[in-house]
Amino acid sequence: MPDARVVKVGSAVFGSDAPTVIAALPEAASAAPLRAAAQAARAAGADILATVAMAPSAAVWAGPSVPTRPGVPAGADVQAGGDVLADAGVLAEPGVPPGAGVPAEADVQAAGDVLPDAGVSAEPGVPPGAGVPAGPGVQVGGDVLPDADVLTGGGVLPGESVPAGASVLAGAPAHGATSAAVLGRVAREAGLPLMVAVSSPEDVRNALPWADLLSVAAPGPELVRAVAATGLPVLLTGKPGDDPSAEEFDEAVRNLADAGIGEVVLGLGATGAAEAWAVRERTGRPVILDLRGPRVDAGLLAPLSLTAAGVGADGVLAQITEDGGVSAADVPALASVLPLLLTTAGPPADAAPPPNATAAPAAEVPAVAASAQPGEVAPDGAGFGLAAVRSRMRLLDAQIVQLVAHRRSLARLAGEVKRRARVPVRDLRQEVRVLERAERLAQRLDADPHTVVAIFNLLIDDAVFVQRPYQASLRAESART
Ligand SMILES: C=C(O[C@@H]1C=C(C(=O)O)C=C[C@H]1O)C(=O)O
Known part of the structure; x- marks a missing residue:
């Protein structure tokens, strides 16, 4: 039986000797800052990239095509929501077998959402490829974006100035799928696994082609079922600001196991840092300190992870800034988190040595x-x-x-x-x-x-x-x- 204390996500291993570092990407209006943050995170030694939420305000991808989650061969014929799609390169629903029946290189649409690697997508009911003539740049909410591959958000005007062959995602229903696709591409490009925060079965469906790990906060039964169907490992946290006790985590882990979710990592906020060891011992699961909130310098990821390890955690999740540097707006919040970790991790610099600890x-x-x-x-x-x-x-x-x-x-x-x-x-x-x-x-x-x-x-x-x-x-x- 695999050791429950060890959870592998791509090349990242929770519960191994080295603390696992998860860098949560900022919400961003386009792919460029997400890419910058992802590269800074990677350079700083991050093991996993994460989304803060499924739907950034708008997201634009203007880069090369990158594969979706391994396991679905690119170019395979896939079936999604009753239609068979050729060359989609993504599988929209778990466990749907490849099929035949749609001509190669058709533009595809699955269950109201858009498949990111399709040539051209459309809103539900709009025939693939229709109404998107060639031309320079696409328009999103007033901004004209040259060379965009993927775009989202209200106010997209299909039919206006879209380059030939561009992949275009448009319309509110595709919003979550697009967010996941953009974040997924950023993560693939950085060569890191992606953790996606999901709060509804629809989020799960959107995240599936891209996510390597799902994060859920105090999920209800419906969300648990949807997550279980993906077979992906799960990071379980409490509601924001409300860390479960070791006993509550233990019960939640058993509920997830009953639903078929065996690979679980637990997340505690900074204020729960002192409980990390107890939660780990009680549940036998890896624990990470979830410092989401203040946005930190990517360079702080590694020291924070060691500090987390010092309190008995297996890793840390921190949100980094768009350029990987310290965000001035978040300095007060960061200043309130760091002392918490420091006081939990050991005596302050000037305190007398505790009689037993050292x-x-x-x-x-x-x-x-x-x-x-x-x-x-x-x-x-x-x-x-x-x-x-x-x-x-x-x-x-x-x-x-x-x-x-x-x-x-x-x-x-x-x-x-x-x-x-x-x-x-x-x-x-x-x-x-x-x-x-x-x-x-x-x-x-x-x-x-x-x-x-x-x-x-x-x-x-x-x-x-x-x-x-x-x-x-x-x-x-x-x-x-
Ligand atoms: C770590 C610090 O920075 C420097 C390093 C010190 C140390 O390693 O103990 C002490 C004083 C500083 O010269 C500090 O100010 O505490």
């Missing part, structure tokens, strides 16, 4: 190592041969590396906070405090103070190093003002 693992393992001689049998009967000692050291080394990575992520956040507060990165007095604290702790825990101070000097160098971009942008901003 001391426990460090104190425990040297005690074992000190009593271990090759071949010796420990009092509890466990053998402490060299291999066993090395195996424990290996675990400890992995923890140390994790902690080094975690400290680095916090340093990045410190850099971002300093940039906003317009204070310099380097704080020599704080560095002295950090070194003295480490030295005292080393003495108390019977570690070698010289070694510990040397390590901390390296850690501080690393923290200063990763804050360089923030220092640079602070300088650039100061120069501008």
Whole structure:
């Protein structure tokens, strides 16, 4: 039986050693900013792209044709809503077998929606290809868009200025399908799987050709059935601002399993971060921290994911800005989320070390190592041969590396906070405090103070190093003002 803790979506794996990073794309009026955001997310190491909602205000695709979700061979004859469609390259309904009967290269329409890879689409009832003459540019709600492949929204004027051979999606009924198609194409182009937020069976149908993962917030039975029929993995969250408890999540997971949805990842908001570990333990499912709301710099995705890992989560979902940079409008919201994560993840920088947190693992393992001689049998009967000692050291080394990575992520956040507060990165007095604290702790825990101070000097160098971009942008901003 597959391990329920591990959910694979494309090349992304929830519940593996590395936290999974989901970048929610912003709502955008055209494909260009979505593409920019997707590329920034990819460059920043995102594993999955996500939609915030199914219907951006308008969406235009002006790029090359990209395949829909793997599993449906492009060019196959497919059947949708009773009609058989040739060369559609997409399957509009789950489980519909390929058929025959529609001439190759026909323009196709399925169940009121439009298939994105079709040559030309039309509103329900309009014969394929009709009324869309050649010409430069298409008009959407007052804007003329040259070279558009796909467009949506009210106010589209079929028949006006549409280039020959362009794929045109028009009319309100196609809105959701178009959103999904544009987002899907952006995701395919970026080479990342796509998670689509769905809140109705119609959303599910629209998302299906493109989605690799569906996200649902406290779904009712009808939506659960529609989602189950897709066979896609699911990210389950509570309603916005209302995180379920570990028990409620457990019950919801069982309900989904009863409906046939086995691959489930759970999403907790930032305020529920402290519950991540409990939810994970209780349900046995991967948990991600869903920080949707404030739009963050794509560069914060990785540090946020490590911070999420620090509270026992398997990943993070954050919404990024259109250009991948920090959105000024979202700074207050971001500032309210980050401290929540930081306070949940560990003590504030200046707090006295908690009696157990840092001391426990460090104190425990040297005690074992000190009593271990090759071949010796420990009092509890466990053998402490060299291999066993090395195996424990290996675990400890992995923890140390994790902690080094975690400290680095916090340093990045410190850099971002300093940039906003317009204070310099380097704080020599704080560095002295950090070194003295480490030295005292080393003495108390019977570690070698010289070694510990040397390590901390390296850690501080690393923290200063990763804050360089923030220092640079602070300088650039100061120069501008
Ligand atoms: C992380 C910070 O930035 C720098 C790095 C420090 C560290 O690694 O402990 C301390 C002071 C700063 O020079 C900070 O200000 O806390």
